[in-house]
Amino acid sequence: MNRDLSVxxxxxxxxxxxxxxxxxxxxQYETGTIGFDYERLMRDTGYDLSxxxxxxxxYGVGNTPLKELRHLTALARKVAxxxxxxxxxxxxxxLNDSGSFKARRASISCYHAKKMGFPGVITATSGNYxxxxxxxxxxxxxxxxxVQECYDSRGIGQPEIIEKARACEAYGAxxxxxxxxxxxxxxxxxxxxxxxxxxxxxxxxxxxxGIETLGAELIxxxxxxxxxxxxxxxxxxxxxxxxxxxxxxxxQTTNQRIEIVGASVNLKGLHMASDKDxxxxxxxTGHTGFGMPFMTNPDxxxxxxxxxxxxxxxxxxxxxxxxxxxxxxxxLTVLEGIERGPAGNVSLAAGFALAQEMDQDQILIVQETEYxxxxxxxxxxxxxxxxNGIDIRFGDPVEEVPGISIVLPESVGKIRTVDLDLEAIRxxxxxxAVKDHRRIQAxxxxxxxxxxxxxxxxxTRVLRDLSVEWxx
Amino acid sequence: MIPKGTWVQIRxxxxxxxxxxxxxxxxxxxxxxxxxxxxxxxxxxxLGEKVRIRTVTGREVTGTLCAVEPAFRHDYGAYVPExxxxxxxxxxxxxxxxx
Numbered sequence: 001m002n003r004d005l006s007v008x009x010x011x012x013x014x015x016x017x018x019x020x021x022x023x024x025x026x027x028q029y030e031t032g033t034i035g036f037d038y039e040r041l042m043r044d045t046g047y048d049l050s051x052x053x054x055x056x057x058x059y060g061v062g063n064t065p066l067k068e069l070r071h072l073t074a075l076a077r078k079v080a081x082x083x084x085x086x087x088x089x090x091x092x093x094x095l096n097d098s099g100s101f102k103a104r105r106a107s108i109s110c111y112h113a114k115k116m117g118f119p120g121v122i123t124a125t126s127g128n129y130x131x132x133x134x135x136x137x138x139x140x141x142x143x144x145x146x147v148q149e150c151y152d153s154r155g156i157g158q159p160e161i162i163e164k165a166r167a168c169e170a171y172g173a174x175x176x177x178x179x180x181x182x183x184x185x186x187x188x189x190x191x192x193x194x195x196x197x198x199x200x201x202x203x204x205x206x207x208x209x210g211i212e213t214l215g216a217e218l219i220x221x222x223x224x225x226x227x228x229x230x231x232x233x234x235x236x237x238x239x240x241x242x243x244x245x246x247x248x249x250x251x252q253t254t255n256q257r258i259e260i261v262g263a264s265v266n267l268k269g270l271h272m273a274s275d276k277d278x279x280x281x282x283x284x285t286g287h288t289g290f291g292m293p294f295m296t297n298p299d300x301x302x303x304x305x306x307x308x309x310x311x312x313x314x315x316x317x318x319x320x321x322x323x324x325x326x327x328x329x330x331x332l333t334v335l336e337g338i339e340r341g342p343a344g345n346v347s348l349a350a351g352f353a354l355a356q357e358m359d360q361d362q363i364l365i366v367q368e369t370e371y372x373x374x375x376x377x378x379x380x381x382x383x384x385x386x387x388n389g390i391d392i393r394f395g396d397p398v399e400e401v402p403g404i405s406i407v408l409p410e411s412v413g414k415i416r417t418v419d420l421d422l423e424a425i426r427x428x429x430x431x432x433a434v435k436d437h438r439r440i441q442a443x444x445x446x447x448x449x450x451x452x453x454x455x456x457x458x459x460t461r462v463l464r465d466l467s468v469e470w471x472x
Numbered sequence: 473m474i475p476k477g478t479w480v481q482i483r484x485x486x487x488x489x490x491x492x493x494x495x496x497x498x499x500x501x502x503x504x505x506x507x508x509x510x511x512x513x514x515x516x517x518x519l520g521e522k523v524r525i526r527t528v529t530g531r532e533v534t535g536t537l538c539a540v541e542p543a544f545r546h547d548y549g550a551y552v553p554e555x556x557x558x559x560x561x562x563x564x565x566x567x568x569x570x571x
Contacts, residue, residue: 007493071566078565120529143529153503162546169510174529177508178486182494187486187507195529275500330558335566375546383549392554408554412565 003193010189018303021192021199023116026304033440034433035447036305038312045112045205049252052108052213059139060097061107062213066221066365067092071335072328072348076355079413086231086358088351090366091218094340098135098167099128099371101214105202105241106132108210113198114140120197124188124302126150126161127285127343128370133200134171143174145197147188150177152278159384160284160343163375180278185302203301203308208245215249218365219258229256231362234351236344237262237317238290240298240310246367247313259315263350264291266319266418267402279388280403282322282381286346291317292420296428311429312453318417320349321397323408327415328352329378342378344370353417382406426452430462442471474540478513481542482525482535509533510542 003009019025024044029036047055056062069088077085096103106123110133113121120143123133130146137144146168150161157165157177165175176191178184192199201207215233222230233250235243247260265287270277272289281287295317298306328349329342351366358364374380386392391405396414400407409415430448434440440463448459463470474480487493487505511525511533523537 007487007491075562075566078567145529151506151508153506157546159546159549162544166544166546172528174527174531175510179503179506181492181496181500181505183487183492183505186493187505194531271497273495273500274497275503276497327558330555331562334559335562374548377548379552379555380547380549382552382554386550386552392552394554394557408558410561412562 005190007183007186010186013193014189015304017189017192018199021197022201022204022303024204029305032443032447033437034435035444038309038450041305042205042209042307045209047108047206047209049212049216049249052209055111056104056107056210056213059107059111059136061103062096062217064095064217065092066090066218066225067338068225069332069336072331072352073355075331075335075412076352077360080356083360084356084358085360086355086362086364088355088364088366089222089230090348091214091368092338093214093368094344094371098132100132100344101211101242101368102127102129102132103135104210104214105129105207106136106200106210108206109133109198109200109204110136110140110142112206113200114142116198118196118198120144120195121200122147122188122191122195122197123200124184125202126164128164129202130164130173131167131171134168134173137173138171144172145174145176145191145195147176147184147191148178149180149184151179153179153275156279158279158284159375159380163373180273180275182273188302201302202239202241203303203306205307208241208307211242211245212249212252214367215246216253218367219250219253222363222365226363228363229254230258230365231358232259232261232354232364234261234263234347234354234364234366236286236346236368237264237295237310238285238287239294239301239308240306241308242368243310244308244313260313261350261354262291262310262314262317263347263417264288264319265325265346266321269401270403277403280390282385282406283325283343283346286343288319296425297432309451311426312450314422317420317422317425318350318354319420320346320353320417321400321407322402323397323400323406324349324415326378326382326406327408338369339372341370341372341376342381343376344368349415350417353415426454426458427462430459431466434463434466434468437468439469445470473516473518474513474537476513476516479510479541480513480525480537481508481510481539482523482533483508483538484535507535508538509535513537
């Protein structure tokens with residue numbers, strides 16, 4: 001068969017390739033002019049929380065310990081106002097097989113691929129998810145291909161991504177490494193077509209439902225250990241799946257309202273498709289370069305309708321700087337005796353600052369850690385940054401300029417979060433959802449309220465500002 | 473001559489600069505989209521030659537032979553004195569004496 005392998009040729013077959021490789025006909029969920037039935041899409045997988053628990057328990061995933069960070073709590077109280085400084089707990093997700101919470105996502109995708117009879121699994125990721133899919137496919141005896149954005153045009157690879165390639169190869173996967181650029185998606189499509197493998201996208205319902213157990217467990221663990229519910233859960237946010245899945249799991253486990261805070265590393269000013277900026281950042285995920293665009297436009301993902309929709313669940317969105325995350329990673333190591341990867345500690349840096357706003361009898365849960373090792377360690381990342389000309393110094397982290405400097409807090413009290421404007425993000429999300437439509441239906445207004453977790457008044461005000469009409 | 477069956481890495485150009493698409497910054501637009509992949513060499517060849525390999529999933533891929541028995545050499549990098557300073561800051565804040 002002679003297929004047109006040009007970029008336009010391949011992209012013109014995108015919908016058909018996706019439908020075959022994910023096994024979901026997304027068109028059946030479309031409603032109104034712009035909406036779709038998100039809950040039905042999630043329900044139709046056939047995996048509920050108890051089914052997911054059973055699969056994960058059989059495949060080395062989940063039931064990670066929730067650990068109280070007594071020394072970090074004490075440290076926060078040293079610099080907090082009198083009476084402030086919530087108890088900080090961390091869900092030690094590094095203890096999943098393959099070393100991160102991503103194993104939860106991969107476990108359902110790979111189980112499903114096996115059940116549906118796919119001949120193998122492909123995923124496009126430079127992060128822990130690659131190792132997670134490689135590990136889970138190893139358990140199922142399925143071939144696996146991981147496509148990474150790894151090198152700049154000099155052939156220099158980000159150490160963290162090189163380490164992930166090593167892990168994937170160790171689990172028996174084929175690793176396809178590309179230079180910088182969004183056309184990775186084009187090559188990914190050609191591989192899906194060539195192999196007929198399952199697309200273990202992070203954004204399918206399987207990839208998000210797998211995290212619901214994390215939300216459920218942290219509620220159950222917290223109740224068991226402290227006799228009460230957490231007041232606040234802090235989640236690292238990039239593509240939005242982690243936050244979405246965790247929040248959904250929490251909601252299925254308790255009716256009490258728990259505040260969900262998203263946290264990203266501030267990489268403002270760095271272009272995610274820049275060959276030059278690629279190796280000038282110390283975080284390859286968990287940053288605003290993914291967090292912002294995916295929150296305001298979740299369907300920019302590699303499936304027609306992303307199951308990761310963080311704006312439906314997020315109560316507050318904060319950023320921290322690279323220097324603060326490296327600092328807290330070392331503090332975790334030396335005070336708690338827990339050595340973990342820096343990328344997983346974005347939410348810890350944020351949680352450390354946010355705990356200081358809360359009363360001492362309150363509870364804050366940081367919901368993940370990730371494994372560490374050569375390449376993906378604060379020592380390795382700081383050394384690599386310095387080699388690439390980044391100015392590393394102590395000072396006030398607000399002075400950090402991504403790609404130019406990494407400013408480590410000169411004192412513990414200098415670790416602070418910056419709040420992002422969620423109302424502006426909601427406006428932007430509505431604008432992206434409406435696209436070029438000048439008139440939408442009544443069901444679309446309800447859809448936008450759910451999408452942005454906001455009132456009818458807010459949605460219709462934004463629609464009016466956009467000169468979009470709607471049916472009453 | 474590198475023998476057939478050797479574990480190697482190849483490099484190839486997927487898109488030349490003029491074929492690149494999308495919203496790309498200038499520095500990315502002017503370089504090609506490249507791919508690196510590993511497998512076993514299907515014909516005895518020399519470094520720099522165009523070769524065929526078989527990957528671990530059984531796919532046959534062609535490209536320029538760029539490494540023989542490629543190894544992972546990523547590490548923990550050079551000494552970073554700031555890390556010890558962080559330890560000192562957090563211990564001092566907790567009022568712990570440093571030996």
